[in-house]
Amino acid sequence: MNNNEEKIIIFDTTLRDGEQCPGATLNIDEKLAIAKQLARLGVDVIEAGFAFASPGDFQAVSKIAEIVGTENGPIICSLARAIKGDIEAAASALKPAAKGRIHTFISTSDIHLEYQLRKSRSEVLAIAEEMVAYAKTFMADIEFSPMDAVRSDPEFLYQVLERAIAAGATTVNIPDTVGYTTPSEFGALIKGIKENVPNINSAIISVHGHNDLGLAVANFLEAVKNGARQLECTINGIGERAGNASLEELVMALHVRRQYFNPFLGRPAESEESLTNIDTRQIYKTSRLVSNLTGMLVQANKAIVGANAFAHESGIHQDGVLKNKLTYEIMDAQLIGLTDNQIVLGKHSGRNAFRTRLKELGFELSESELNKAFVRFKEVADKKKEISDWDLEAIVNDEIQQAPDLFRLELVQVSCGDRARPTATVTLRTPEGEELTDAAIGTGPVDAVYKAINRVVNVPNQLIEFSVQSVTEGIDALGEVTIRLRYESQVFAGHAANTDIIVASAQAYVNALNRLYPYLQQSQKQEQVTAQQI
Ligand code: KIV
Ligand code: ZN
Numbered sequence: 001m002n003n004n005e006e007k008i009i010i011f012d013t014t015l016r017d018g019e020q021c022p023g024a025t026l027n028i029d030e031k032l033a034i035a036k037q038l039a040r041l042g043v044d045v046i047e048a049g050f051a052f053a054s055p056g057d058f059q060a061v062s063k064i065a066e067i068v069g070t071e072n073g074p075i076i077c078s079l080a081r082a083i084k085g086d087i088e089a090a091a092s093a094l095k096p097a098a099k100g101r102i103h104t105f106i107s108t109s110d111i112h113l114e115y116q117l118r119k120s121r122s123e124v125l126a127i128a129e130e131m132v133a134y135a136k137t138f139m140a141d142i143e144f145s146p147m148d149a150v151r152s153d154p155e156f157l158y159q160v161l162e163r164a165i166a167a168g169a170t171t172v173n174i175p176d177t178v179g180y181t182t183p184s185e186f187g188a189l190i191k192g193i194k195e196n197v198p199n200i201n202s203a204i205i206s207v208h209g210h211n212d213l214g215l216a217v218a219n220f221l222e223a224v225k226n227g228a229r230q231l232e233c234t235i236n237g238i239g240e241r242a243g244n245a246s247l248e249e250l251v252m253a254l255h256v257r258r259q260y261f262n263p264f265l266g267r268p269a270e271s272e273e274s275l276t277n278i279d280t281r282q283i284y285k286t287s288r289l290v291s292n293l294t295g296m297l298v299q300a301n302k303a304i305v306g307a308n309a310f311a312h313e314s315g316i317h318q319d320g321v322l323k324n325k326l327t328y329e330i331m332d333a334q335l336i337g338l339t340d341n342q343i344v345l346g347k348h349s350g351r352n353a354f355r356t357r358l359k360e361l362g363f364e365l366s367e368s369e370l371n372k373a374f375v376r377f378k379e380v381a382d383k384k385k386e387i388s389d390w391d392l393e394a395i396v397n398d399e400i401q402q403a404p405d406l407f408r409l410e411l412v413q414v415s416c417g418d419r420a421r422p423t424a425t426v427t428l429r430t431p432e433g434e435e436l437t438d439a440a441i442g443t444g445p446v447d448a449v450y451k452a453i454n455r456v457v458n459v460p461n462q463l464i465e466f467s468v469q470s471v472t473e474g475i476d477a478l479g480e481v482t483i484r485l486r487y488e489s490q491v492f493a494g495h496a497a498n499t500d501i502i503v504a505s506a507q508a509y510v511n512a513l514n515r516l517y518p519y520l521q522q523s524q525k526q527e528q529v530t531a532q533q534i
Contacts, residue, residue, distance in 0.1 A: 008254060008276050009230035010247065011045040011206065012038050014290060016079055017244050018234035023484050023491030024294040028060050035064040037289050039073050040362050041282040047103065050079040051093035052086040061093035069097030075141065077101040082131035091138035102135040105145035108152040108160050121156055129163040136168035144169035150176040158196045171204045171230060176219060179212025179242060187222035194227045206230035209245050211237060216245035221253060225264045235290040236298050236305065248287060248304040251278045256331050281337040292397045295482050295493020297467055304336060343388050347381040361389060363396050373399045383499040384476045394471045394478050394497040406431040406514045407457055412506040416445040424448035428456045446505045459513050459520060461485040468501050481508040485516055492516040
């Protein structure tokens with residue numbers, strides 16, 4: 001195979017590695033909504049989860065395989081340790097996909113072998129070979145990762161890769177598991193693999209990397225120059241610890257600087273053809289969806305998708321941009337879909353117009369979801385004259401995010417002001433169906449609301465993050481509240497949008513509690529079992 005004329009394959013792991021960051025846990029509906037949007041974005045591969053990890057993960061992989069993994073859709077992938085049970089679970093969850101991939105891995109660095117696996121190099125070599133061959137009995141498309149490759153002895157790495165490819169791996173992925181490498185080192189590692197693994201031309205070289213030193217994207221770009229043809233990345237760079245390489249940064253670097261990268265892919269330098277299959281106009285929308293559903297906020301100065309990424313504050317810059325955009329802008333905001341926010345609907349818009357616009361935006365809602373979202377739309381349209389595409393997205397994302405509906409907010413009422421003590425009254429329906437009302441005084445209206453809710457639900461937690469952002473400009477804008485709660489070592493996120501930010505704050509808090517509550521019940525059950533055993 002001549003990899004040089006291929007496009008760069010974009011392998012998105014937002015739903016697997018991305019979901020591994022604290023508090024980013026997603027339910028099945030949320031995962032499905034993200035997977036659908038990733039397909040619209042044009043990613044080549046979606047790593048939908050780790051099927052063996054839990055029944056929820058299995059179901060999510062299976063559902064995404066069924067609904068998004070169509071003939072013309074992306075390849076759907078499941079992670080699996082190099083263990084038979086994991087591989088069987090992955091294969092079974094991927095059955096509904098038109099194009100499935102099992103991604104199996106085992107560590108190869110001495111430090112992992114000695115302290116984590118407690119296995120010798122020859123044992124790892126044999127397991128890698130045997131498990132790739134086993135995975136191959138289920139499907140043709142097999143990816144193999146030698147975990148912690150960057151800290152592995154290169155000679156041993158070459159041997160493992162050769163054996164994995166001989167056993168049937170069609171993609172070999174080189175992970176910088178701990179985010180340790182630098183661009184020139186990583187480039188040299190990929191070059192070494194190309195030169196020293198005899199059968200390397202029978203597989204695609206992929207890279208995977210964490211951002212502990214802020215170098216993941218730079219490392220990947222150097223890897224591309226040395227022969228890597230698949231990039232494993234996440235939306236907004238979310239993931240374990242400091243996150244993964246960010247999809248939008250990689251794609252836009254390859255797009256804006258394609259004339260620099262073209263020769264490394266065997267193309268004429270001046271070629272304008274895109275290096276990836278990504279529809280860049282879907283980038284901003286995808287970033288917002290992932291941020292809303294995971295509760296992982298995007299920092300304002302984040303490259304490509306941060307609020308300030310296209311804002312010019314300084315007078316000199318503004319002057320230059322007004323005279324000619326190219327003076328200080330290397331890419332147009334339109335390219336990432338940032339300027340696609342049209343005012344489309346208002347309070348007199350009917351169901352049909354609402355449904356049609358949602359369809360145009362790529363949302364396919366069931367009849368009951370549409371009904372719920374339409375009620376929300378009418379509520380918002382009563383308060384806000386003009387409803388834009390971003391408002392519609394916020395409304396629909398909010399609806400997707402409602403489950404699990406354990407505690408339900410029925411009423412929130414606040415009195416506050418410069419001469420008043422902030423006081424809140426709330427009514428909640430409990431999971432048992434009881435309607436409970438309580439009131440509290442706080443340092444501010446949100447504090448009062450949260451204290452009142454705490455009195456009703458009695459769920460221990462610590463609020464560790466609270467943020468309000470407006471969806472659009474203007475005094476009547478929808479406010480989006482994102483919060484994160486900690487209970488023991490777990491983090492739970494909540495998100496809600498409303499024209500009234502106190503209502504949004506209350507709703508976001510209830511959403512986060514609804515995620516925490518099942519965990520609390522589970523750990524209380526566990527404690528009881530342990531106590532009985534003692
Ligand atoms: O970071 C890592 O090494 C991984 C592997 C499972 C590919 O996520
Ligand atoms: Zn990883």
